[in-house]
Amino acid sequence: MARALWKGAISFGLVTIPVSLYPAKDARDTIAFHMLHRDDLRRVHYKRVDDEGHEVALEDIVKGYEYERGQYVALEPADLKKANVEATQSIDIMQFVDASEIDVAYYDTPYYTEPSKVGRRAYALLRETMRRAGKVGVAKIVIRERQHLCAVVADGPVLLACTLRWPYQLRGAADLDLPSEDLSDLSVTEQELKMAEQLVAAMAGEWRPEQYRDTYHDDVLELIEEKVRSGKVTARKEPTKPGQGGEVVDIMALLKQSIESKRSAPAQKEAKPRRTAGGTR
Secondary structure: OOOOOEEEEEEEOOEEEEEEEEEOOOOOOOOOOOOEOOOOOOEOOOOOEOOOOOEOOHHHOOEEEEEEOOEEEEEOHHHHHHHOHHHOOEEEEEEEEEHHHOOHHHEEEEEEEEEOHHHHHHHHHHHHHHHHHOEEEEEEEEEOOEEEEEEEEEEOOEEEEEEEOOHHHOOOOOOOOOOOOOHHHHOOOHHHHHHHHHHHHHHOOOOOHHHOOOHHHHHHHHHHHHHHHHOOOOOOOOOOOOOOOOOOOOHHHHHHHHHHHHHHOOOOOOOOOOEEOOEEO
């Protein structure tokens, strides 16, 4: 497990549960690239310079807010902590809502919470209570000097703290040119709907995230391995996507083909072993 971002507490009502906060995202498998000079592959480095081109040491840099053009107010880390010292290391639940009420577009980044030894009983109590009630806690949390809206979610044995986007950070969909929800306006027939429902039923299955692969990640690693071995890369042809080119698409025909292929397809093969830059694993 990665190092804890902070140690603080989950609080609701008069109850306080000491916890540690950990990032749920694992960045170890992210492909990292360096910037290189094209001619001789020397590393390209970046320097912090001011408006006059003078290099500035990291310890001499402060955050500044431009309140007027060319006019700044400087803020030190201690200043930012003073803004809300009580909220810097706490998850303060303000209310509980039905999980279905939070639009998926609001969810941003998940974090794990882990209770301290003295908080295990209260942690389990909150987790099971929310699970039985089908509720999530709406809270505020400060991570790296920024306050976030947060959903506390019971997920198996763990309480997840998922940061939420603020309403002002989301664009509305009203300006998009979307098809009408009245399908008769689009001449969608009942037969097409039934065929689409059959296709969905044929494709239905259990959520098993381990069966899905980041194929782009794997392909990039394969290209890297090929470069290492021979320095030559075979260009791949882009597959032709159905429906490209503006032609009229026969939806019924595509649905029938999809259903037939799903019904006749053999059981899904076991996922390919994961590839790394050093071989397979």
